[in-house]
Amino acid sequence: MSDALLEVRDLAIRIKGSGRNLVDGVSFGVNPGETLCIVGESGCGKSLTALALMGLLASPPLEIAGGQALFQGQDLLGLSRAQFSRLRGDRMAMIFQEPMSALNPALRIGEQIAESVRRHRGASPRAARARALEMLEKVRMPAPEVRLDEFPHQLSGGMRQRAMIAMALANDPALIVADEPTTALDVTIQAQILDLMRRLRDAEGTALIMITHDLGVVAEMADKVAVMYAGRVVETGTMAQVFGDPQHPYTIGLMSSMPAFGAGSGRLVTIPGMVPPISAMPPGCRFASRCPFRRPQCEAPPPLVRVGDHLAACWRAPLEQLEVIA
Amino acid sequence: MSDVILEARALERRFITAKPLFGAPTVVHAVSGVDLAVEEGETFAIVGESGCGKSTLARVLTRLIPASGGVVRYAGRDLGGLKPAQIRALRREVQFIFQDPFSSLNPRMTVGALIEEPLRIHKIGTRAERRARVAQLLERVGLPAQAASRYPHEFSGGQRQRIGIARALASGPKVVVGDEPVSALDVSIQAQVVNLLADLKREFGLTLVIIAHDLAVIRHMADRVAVMYLGQIVELAPAADLFTAPRHPYTEALVSAIPLPDPGARRVRARVAGELPNPTAPPPGCRFHPRCPYVIDRCRTEPPTLSPRDADGRQVACHRAGELALDGLGTATPIRSPAARKRFELYRLARAAQAQPDQPPAEGGPTQQGD
Numbered sequence: 001m002s003d004a005l006l007e008v009r010d011l012a013i014r015i016k017g018s019g020r021n022l023v024d025g026v027s028f029g030v031n032p033g034e035t036l037c038i039v040g041e042s043g044c045g046k047s048l049t050a051l052a053l054m055g056l057l058a059s060p061p062l063e064i065a066g067g068q069a070l071f072q073g074q075d076l077l078g079l080s081r082a083q084f085s086r087l088r089g090d091r092m093a094m095i096f097q098e099p100m101s102a103l104n105p106a107l108r109i110g111e112q113i114a115e116s117v118r119r120h121r122g123a124s125p126r127a128a129r130a131r132a133l134e135m136l137e138k139v140r141m142p143a144p145e146v147r148l149d150e151f152p153h154q155l156s157g158g159m160r161q162r163a164m165i166a167m168a169l170a171n172d173p174a175l176i177v178a179d180e181p182t183t184a185l186d187v188t189i190q191a192q193i194l195d196l197m198r199r200l201r202d203a204e205g206t207a208l209i210m211i212t213h214d215l216g217v218v219a220e221m222a223d224k225v226a227v228m229y230a231g232r233v234v235e236t237g238t239m240a241q242v243f244g245d246p247q248h249p250y251t252i253g254l255m256s257s258m259p260a261f262g263a264g265s266g267r268l269v270t271i272p273g274m275v276p277p278i279s280a281m282p283p284g285c286r287f288a289s290r291c292p293f294r295r296p297q298c299e300a301p302p303p304l305v306r307v308g309d310h311l312a313a314c315w316r317a318p319l320e321q322l323e324v325i326a
Numbered sequence: 327m328s329d330v331i332l333e334a335r336a337l338e339r340r341f342i343t344a345k346p347l348f349g350a351p352t353v354v355h356a357v358s359g360v361d362l363a364v365e366e367g368e369t370f371a372i373v374g375e376s377g378c379g380k381s382t383l384a385r386v387l388t389r390l391i392p393a394s395g396g397v398v399r400y401a402g403r404d405l406g407g408l409k410p411a412q413i414r415a416l417r418r419e420v421q422f423i424f425q426d427p428f429s430s431l432n433p434r435m436t437v438g439a440l441i442e443e444p445l446r447i448h449k450i451g452t453r454a455e456r457r458a459r460v461a462q463l464l465e466r467v468g469l470p471a472q473a474a475s476r477y478p479h480e481f482s483g484g485q486r487q488r489i490g491i492a493r494a495l496a497s498g499p500k501v502v503v504g505d506e507p508v509s510a511l512d513v514s515i516q517a518q519v520v521n522l523l524a525d526l527k528r529e530f531g532l533t534l535v536i537i538a539h540d541l542a543v544i545r546h547m548a549d550r551v552a553v554m555y556l557g558q559i560v561e562l563a564p565a566a567d568l569f570t571a572p573r574h575p576y577t578e579a580l581v582s583a584i585p586l587p588d589p590g591a592r593r594v595r596a597r598v599a600g601e602l603p604n605p606t607a608p609p610p611g612c613r614f615h616p617r618c619p620y621v622i623d624r625c626r627t628e629p630p631t632l633s634p635r636d637a638d639g640r641q642v643a644c645h646r647a648g649e650l651a652l653d654g655l656g657t658a659t660p661i662r663s664p665a666a667r668k669r670f671e672l673y674r675l676a677r678a679a680q681a682q683p684d685q686p687p688a689e690g691g692p693t694q695q696g697d
Contacts, residue, residue: 010341030634041513041514041515079673114422159601186602187375187541187583188580188583188597189601191582192599194585197638214540215587216584216585216586218587219587219589236512239589243588243661244666245666247669252673254513256517256673257516257517259520259546259547260587267524269517269674270517272680274514274515291676292673292680293673294677294680308665318665319668319669
C-alpha cells in the first residue's frame with residue numbers, strides 16, 4: 001500500500017455549516033497504472049469526490065470537512081490554489097462528462113492543448129503546437145491537422161471527447177480522473193472512446209480514476225471498484241471480487257435492477273424508494289431506509305470491514321448466513 | 327397474428343434546416359420511407375443513435391407533427407387528413423410519454439391539475455369523478471394521494487416520470503408512445519419505472535411503442551424491435567432474435583458496443599469506425615456503407631430495401647444479408663460464486679416479501695431532488 005500513487009483517507013465534504021457530510025469518510029487507494037472505478041447513482045458523492053481531488057470543489061458553499069488525499073506523498077487537500085494549478089494538467093488531469101462545456105469555446109483545439117504544454121513544460125509555441133498535433137494523432141482524431149485549427153463547436157461530441165483526452169494526456173500525467181467520460185455519447189462512439197482510453201492507459205501506464213453510474217462501463221475498464229451510496233463507500237474490492245461475490249445489499253440491489261441480457265424478461269428485482277435527502281439521512285447505515293434486510297442494529301453506522309475477500313459496510317453481511325440465524 | 331393497430335407506409339418527414347434568400351434550402355430527411363406495423367397488445371421498440379430520426383418517427387406516428395409524405399393509419403384510419411378537432415379526439419386513444427420529466431410538465435400547474443387536464447379536455451366525467459380518477463391514477467403509479475396538491479418541482483425525476491405516466495393514462499388510451507421514458511433515470515429508479523410500465527400495460531391492455539437508445543432496457547421490455555439508421559429502418563425483428571442473431575451489420579455494431587455488466591463476458595469491440603454522416607447529405611447507396619466493415623461495391627451505389635417479413639417475422643435491409651455470419655450476444659450468465667447467487671436469491675425473496683414492491687415508502691413522501 002505504501003507505493004500507492006494516490007491514497008485517500010476519510011475524505012469528508014459538507015455544505016459549510018451543515019452537520020451532515022455529503023461525502024462521509026471515503027477512503028480508497030490507486031496504484032500506478034491501475035484503474036479504479038467509482039460507481040454509484042446521482043447524489044452518491046462520486047463527482048464531489050473527484051472534484052475535491054482536483055481542487056475544483058465549489059467552495060463556498062462546499063468545504064472539505066476532513067481527511068487526507070496523499071498524491072505522490074503530498075496531501076492534496078492542503079494545497080493552495082496556486083499549487084493546485086501547477087499540478088492540474090501536469091501530473092494529474094481531468095476528463096469531464098460534457099466536453100462542450102469543459103472546452104473553451106473561443107479557443108481553437110490546437111491552442112487549448114498547446115496552452116497546457118507551454119504552461120507546464122515551458123515549450124516554445126512551435127514545439128507546443130507540434131505536441132498538440134502529436135496528441136490529436138494519438139487519440140485518432142480524424143483529420144488532425146484540420147482539427148488543430150477548428151473551434152470546439154465545429155466538432156462532434158465524440159471528437160470533442162477525443163480532444164479533451166488529448167489535452168489531459170499532453171503532459172504525460174501520472175493520474176487521470178475521468179467523470180462519466182462516455183455518458184453523453186452514443187453507444188458506438190462510447191465503445192470507440194472506451195477502447196481508446198484503455199489503449200492509451202495501457203501504453204502510457206497512467207493511473208485512472210473513472211467515475212461512472214454504468215456497471216457495464218465498470219466491467220469494461222476497472223481493476224478495482226468502489227461502490228458509493230449517499231456519500232459513503234459501501235463496498236470495495238477488485239473487479240472480480242465485487243462482480244463475482246457482491247456483499248452489500250445495495251450492490252446486489254443495483255445489479256438486480258439491471259435488465260440482464262439473455263436472462264429473459266421477467267420482472268426486475270428493484271430497490272424500493274429513493275435516496276433520502278441529506279436532511280433526512282438515516283443516522284446509521286444510509287441505505288437502511290431502502291434495505292430489505294434492515295434491523296435495529298443498522299441504526300449505528302456500519303464500518304467498512306473485510307467480508308469474504310474484500311470490504312463491505314453492512315452489519316448483516318455476509319447475507320447468506322441470515323438463513324441460518326432467521 | 328394479432329391485429330395491426332398502428333401502421334406506417336412509405337412514411338416521410340422532412341425538415342428545412344436552413345433557407346437562404348437565394349438558392350436551395352437545406353433539407354433533412356429525418357424519416358425516409360419507413361414501413362412498419364405495430365400489433366395490438368405488443369411492445370414495439372424503435373432503437374438507434376442520436377440523429378437517426380427515431381424521435382421524429384414517434385412524433386409522426388402519433389400525429390404530434392404531420393408527415394411530409396406517406397401514410398399513418400391508426401386502427402385502420404388514415405391520420406393524414408384529420409382536422410384539429412379530430413386530432414384532439416385521437417389524443418384520447420394515442421398518448422405520449424416524454425423523455426424529460428423536468429420540462430414536459432407545466433411547472434405552474436399542480437400535479438392534480440396536470441393529470442386531470444386530459445380528462446377535462448375530453449370532457450370525461452363530472453368534476454368529482456375526475457378528482458376520484460386522479461387519486462386512483464396517483465395511487466396506481468405509486469404516488470401518495472396528497473401529491474395532487476403539490477407542484478412538479480417538489481418531486482424527483484423518477485416521481486415526475488410517474489406523474490407523466492399517470493397523465494398519459496388518464497384518458498384511457500389504447501396506444502402509449504414513450505420517447506426514452508426511462509433513460510434520464512438512475513438505474514434503481516429506472517428498474518422501478520420499467521416494472522411499472524409492464525404492469526400497466528398488462529392491466530390496461532395497452533400497446534406500447536418505446537423509443538430508446540438503451541439496448542439493455544429494450545431487450546427486457548420489447549416484443550419486437552426496429553433498428554433505425556439515418557431515417558430508415560435497417561432491421562426489424564423479434565427482440566430475442568435481434569440481439570442473439572443480428573442480420574444487419576449496423577445491428578451487430580450496436581449490440582457489440584453495449585458494455586455488459588459482466589467482467590467475464592468480453593471486452594468492448596468498437597466494430598464501426600467513424601461517426602454518423604451529416605443527415606442533410608446522406609451517403610448514396612446504402613446509408614451505412616461508409617462505416618460498414620462488410621461493404622462491397624454494390625452497397626456504394628444501390629440502396630437496399632427492407633425485405634418482406636419472413637417466417638420468423640424478420641426483415642432486414644442489406645445486400646449481403648444472406649451471406650454474412652454476424653455476431654450477437656451470447657447467453658452471458660454472470661460468473662458468480664454460489665454464495666453470491668444465494669445472496670441474490672435472498673435479496674429477491676426479501677423484496678418479494680415487502681408489501682408493495684415498486685412503490686416508494688409511504689413515510690418518505692415527495693422530496694426535493696437531491697443533486
